[in-house]
Amino acid sequence: MVDLSQYLPILIFLIIALGLSALFVFLPMGVARLTGAHNPDAEKLSEYECGFPAFEDPRSQFDVRFYLVAILFIIFDLEAAFLFPWAVTVFDLGWSAWIGMMIFLGILTVGFVYEWKSGALDWE
Template sequence: MVDLTQYLPILLFLGVALGLSALFVFLPMGVARLTGAHKPDAQKMSEYECGFPAFEDARDRFDVRFYLVAISFILFDLEASFLFPWAVSLDQTGWVGWGSMMIFLGILAVGLAYEWKKGALDWE
C-alpha cells in the first residue's frame, strides 16, 4: 500500500494558493459592486490604450502600425533580457561572446534603422 500522507503539505499549499488567488480576484470585484464604484459610463468604456474602439465589427481594418510597435517592443524587451546574462557571463565567454553579442546588437540596430527609415515609428 502506498502512503499518500507525504503529499498532504503539497495539497495544503495548493489549497491555500487557490484560496488566496480567488480572494485577490473576487474580493475587489465584490467590494466595487457593493460600494458603487462599478458604474460604467461612456468615459470609462472609451478606448484609452489601443487607439481604436473595442466593441466594433471584428472585420474592420485598422492601422498595421499597432502591430509594428508591439513587435518592436517585444524585440527590444527580449534584447534587454539577453543583455543581462551576457554581461554576467562575459568573463567566461571572452571575446567570442563579446563579438557574438555585438553582431546581435548590430542586427537589431540595422532593423531599427530600417523601421525608422520606412516611417513605421512615426505616429500621427
C-alpha cells in the same frame, strides 16, 4: 497499504492556495461593488488594446501602425533577452563573444535607425 497521512500537508497547502487565489480574485470585485467603484461607462468598455472595435465587419480597414509598434516591441524585447545572459557570462566567453554581440547590436541599431527614419515609430 499506503499511508495517506503523508499527503496531508500538500492537501492543506492546496486548500490554502485555492482560498487565497479566490480571495485575491473575488475580494476586489466585491469591494468595488460595495464602494461604488464599479461604474462602467462607454469609455471604460471601449477597446484599448487592439485599436479597433472587435465586433465589426471583418472586411473593414484598420490601422496597421499598432501592429508595427507591437512587432518592434517584441524585437527589442528579444534583444534584451539575448543581452542579459551574455552580460552575465561575457568575461568567461572571451573576445569572440564580445565581438559577436557588438555585431548583433550594430545590426539592431541600423534596423532601429532605418525604422526611425522611415517613420515607423511616428504615431499621428
